[in-house]
Amino acid sequence: MESRFRVLFLALPIVLFGATGCAATKNLFGWGDKSAPPPTEVTDEQVVDPEVERREVKEPEIDTEDFEISAFAGIMSIEDFGSDAVYGVRLAYHVTEGFFVEGAVGLTTAGLTSFEILSGGAPILSDSERDLTYYSLNVGYNILPGEAFIGQARAYNTGLYLTAGLGSTEFAGDDRFSVNFGAGYRFVLTDSIAIHLNFRDHLYDIDVLGEEKTVHNLEGTLGLSVFF
Amino acid sequence: MSELNITIILSTPRSIRFLLIAVFAFMATTTIPKLALAADEYRTVSVADPYLEMHTGPGRGYPRFHVVDRGNSVEILKRRTDWFLVRTEKGKEGWVSKEQMELTLQRDGSQISFGHANLEDFTNSKWETGLLAGDFGGANIISAYGGYSLNPHVAVEVWGSQILGNFSNGWMASVNVVHETWPDWRISPFITLGAGVIHTEPKSTIVQGEDRTDQVAHAGAGFRVYATRRFILRAEFKSYVVFTSRDENEEVEEWKVGFAFFF
Numbered sequence: 001m002e003s004r005f006r007v008l009f010l011a012l013p014i015v016l017f018g019a020t021g022c023a024a025t026k027n028l029f030g031w032g033d034k035s036a037p038p039p040t041e042v043t044d045e046q047v048v049d050p051e052v053e054r055r056e057v058k059e060p061e062i063d064t065e066d067f068e069i070s071a072f073a074g075i076m077s078i079e080d081f082g083s084d085a086v087y088g089v090r091l092a093y094h095v096t097e098g099f100f101v102e103g104a105v106g107l108t109t110a111g112l113t114s115f116e117i118l119s120g121g122a123p124i125l126s127d128s129e130r131d132l133t134y135y136s137l138n139v140g141y142n143i144l145p146g147e148a149f150i151g152q153a154r155a156y157n158t159g160l161y162l163t164a165g166l167g168s169t170e171f172a173g174d175d176r177f178s179v180n181f182g183a184g185y186r187f188v189l190t191d192s193i194a195i196h197l198n199f200r201d202h203l204y205d206i207d208v209l210g211e212e213k214t215v216h217n218l219e220g221t222l223g224l225s226v227f228f
Numbered sequence: 229m230s231e232l233n234i235t236i237i238l239s240t241p242r243s244i245r246f247l248l249i250a251v252f253a254f255m256a257t258t259t260i261p262k263l264a265l266a267a268d269e270y271r272t273v274s275v276a277d278p279y280l281e282m283h284t285g286p287g288r289g290y291p292r293f294h295v296v297d298r299g300n301s302v303e304i305l306k307r308r309t310d311w312f313l314v315r316t317e318k319g320k321e322g323w324v325s326k327e328q329m330e331l332t333l334q335r336d337g338s339q340i341s342f343g344h345a346n347l348e349d350f351t352n353s354k355w356e357t358g359l360l361a362g363d364f365g366g367a368n369i370i371s372a373y374g375g376y377s378l379n380p381h382v383a384v385e386v387w388g389s390q391i392l393g394n395f396s397n398g399w400m401a402s403v404n405v406v407h408e409t410w411p412d413w414r415i416s417p418f419i420t421l422g423a424g425v426i427h428t429e430p431k432s433t434i435v436q437g438e439d440r441t442d443q444v445a446h447a448g449a450g451f452r453v454y455a456t457r458r459f460i461l462r463a464e465f466k467s468y469v470v471f472t473s474r475d476e477n478e479e480v481e482e483w484k485v486g487f488a489f490f491f
Contacts, residue, residue, distance in 0.1 A: 061271060062342075063306040093489075095459055097287045097309045101487065137359050137370070145287045157285040166361055168370065168390055173432035177368040177392035188285075191306070191313055191321075205394075207433055227308065 065227040068092040068100075070196055072223030078132060078171070079215035082111030086219055092140070102138045102163065106219070107131070110171070113209070124208065129173045134202060136180050138165025148187065157188040169204050176204040182219075196223040273332040273340055274301040280332065282322025286311035294320055302332075307342075350454040350490060351380050351412045358462060358488025365468075365480035367393030369400075373488075380411040387424070398428035402444065408452070418464075419449045426470060443471045452488075460488040 069091050076086035088106030095101060110130040116123055144160035164181040182200030189195060202217040280296040286308045294316070296302055302314040302324075310326040326342060334340050345353075356375040363369065368391070375385035382405065389400040404422020422445070429439040450464025463485045470478040 062304055062312070065306050065308050094309050095457060097311065137361075142287070145285065145289050147284060147290070155284065157290065166368075166370065168392055175390070175392055175397050177370075 065192065066094045068094065068194070068225045068227050070194075070223040070225030072106075072196065072198065072221040074198075074219060074221030076106070076108045076132075076202075076217060076219040076221075078108070078110045078217050080113050080209060081130070082113075084109050084111060086221065088221075090223065090225075092225075097145075098142050100140045100142075100161075102140055102165070103135070104138065104167075105133070105135045107133050125172055129171075132169065132171040134167060134169040134178060136165045136167030136178065136202075138163045138180070140184075142186075159186040159188075160184070161186065163200070169202065172206065172208045176206060178202055178204040186225075192227045194225045194227070196225055197221075198223065271304045271334075272301050273304065273329070273334055275299065276333045277328065277331040280314075280324055280328055282314065282316075282320070282324055283311075284322065286313070286323045288325075290323065294322055304329075345458045345490070347412075347414060347454055349458075350414075350460070351416075353377065353490035356383070356460070356488055356490045358460065358486055360462060360464070360484040360486025362482065362484030362486075364389075364391050364482045367391050367396075369482065369484065371484060371486070375406065381408055382406070383408075385420075385422075387422075391426075391428070394431075396428050396430045398426060400424060400426040400444065402446065404446070414454050416452045416454075417449065418452060419447075420464070420466070421447050426468075440472070442473070444468050445471070446482075448482075455487075458489045458491060460490060462486055462488050 069089065071087075071089050073085065073087040075083050077083040086106050086108035088104060090102055090104040092100045092102040108131075110125070110132055113124060140161050140163040142159045142161045146158050146160075148156050148158045150156065161184050162182075163184060164179075166177070166179045169176045169178040180200050180202045182198060184196055184198040187195040187197075198219070198221045200219045200221075202219060203214055204217075205212055205214050207213070275296050275298050278298050280302065281292045282294040282296065283290040284293050296316055300317060302316050305313040305315055305321065307313075308323075311323045312326065312329050313321060314324050314329075315321045326344075330340060330342065332340055354377050356377070357373065359370070359372050361368070361370045369389050370392070371387055371389040373385050373387040375383045377383040385404050385406055387400070387402045387404065389402075391398045391400060402422050402424025404420050404424075406418050406420045408416050408418045410416055424444050424446075425441060426444045427439070427441045446466045446468040448464055448466030450462065453461040453463075455461050464483075466482045466484075468480040468482060470480060472478055
């Protein structure tokens with residue numbers, strides 16, 4: 001098995017150099033001459049200026065606000081362990097008017113299982129093991145953009161979006177691979193500030209209560225975001 | 229070959245958590261100066277098309293509520309994806325699509341063109357960062373990487389991964405070199421070679437086992453696909469050798485897909 005690897009490791013550089021052809025390998029690692037020598041011929045002809053100069057507007061000249069950061073708080077139910085307050089932050093990057101990618105971190109604390117309450121016996125988890133921390137990396141799609149009206153004179157942009165993603169949840173002494181999906185409602189207060197209402201289901205496998213099972217942890221949060 | 233029970237998981241989350249919070253905090257502070265952007269920094273353009281349509285929101289579905297006639301000028305306040313928030317001379321604000329904005333003229337009469345990443349930037353960009361997830365010898369793996377291109381063909385990458393398995397958790401850090409034979413293709417294949425360290429620890433419900441930190445080497449291949457703007461889709465396979473302190477080395481196969489940005 002090891003010899004197979006040795007062969008593989010030896011073969012790769014050969015393929016790497018061979019694939020580009022001998023001529024190309026000279027510049028492969030940025031060594032050697034970068035380009036052909038400049039033409040030495042000088043002509044008296046005046047280079048004609050193009051009549052219309054198409055000027056490129058560089059990014060910093062226009063304030064581009066594709067990122068959105070939000071802080072949120074709400075309630076998260078941990079299956080078998082009751083519900084408690086959850087809070088966290090999210091950072092989204094809007095790739096197009098429809099799609100965005102997002103990273104989120106949330107913290108909550110598990111309560112007692114009904115068994116622990118009824119039996120009055122020793123707790124299943126220590127206090128530190130009851131802290132639940134998750135991070136998730138998600139993709140979102142603005143499925144129903146729209147407007148909401150308050151009274152006759154005010155209109156606000158809104159949007160219903162769907163999210164799905166994966167991440168890790170630290171709970172009961174271990175990190176657990178997690179997936180989540182959900183939906184959110186964005187209420188845009190000003191051009192830069194929005195309110196978010198989010199519902200998500202976080203799933204992972206856990207065997208703390210005897211047998212391995214997939215649990216659903218429902219989370220409902222309200223958040224405030226700023227575009228930048 | 230011995231079955232790998234690498235499964236990993238993790239004891240790093242606490243530090244990762246603080247790192248993430250620090251990143252978010254930093255990003256929050258960088259927004260504040262932008263809020264104080266002075267009015268004279270806005271760009272003014274004049275309408276060259278018969279009219280400029282202003283929408284109520286930054287999206288195709290939002291209704292047009294105002295048009296600006298040819299010859300009038302508007303200020304560009306901000307951009308979001310491919311939409312621009314503009315203000316007319318009379319103070320009306322609305323969103324205009326990028327296609328229409330490109331038909332406006334600058335004060336000096338020159339045509340305007342907005343910077344937009346394209347396939348050429350995909351080939352020649354220097355920096356790249358992304359997130360991938362997949363299967364690592366039966367365990368789940370979530371990875372983040374940053375890369376720097378020495379030239380269009382060769383890049384150096386640094387990876388950090390969290391491995392989440394049924395019996396153990398862990399993390400892995402590695403450095404690798406990537407070679408692309410045809411970097412100008414929209415779907416660009418690459419091969420890669422690298423080395424790093426892997427740390428594994430059994431889950432708390434597993435009685436036996438001990439924490440281990442071992443060196444790894446890997447070889448792999450995959451595709452980078454230019455999607456849109458600065459967005460890349462990436463899929464790859466890597467074969468790892470874990471140099472254990474026991475008699476036999478372990479081999480692990482990894483499959484991952486994800487997305488990345490270049491800049």
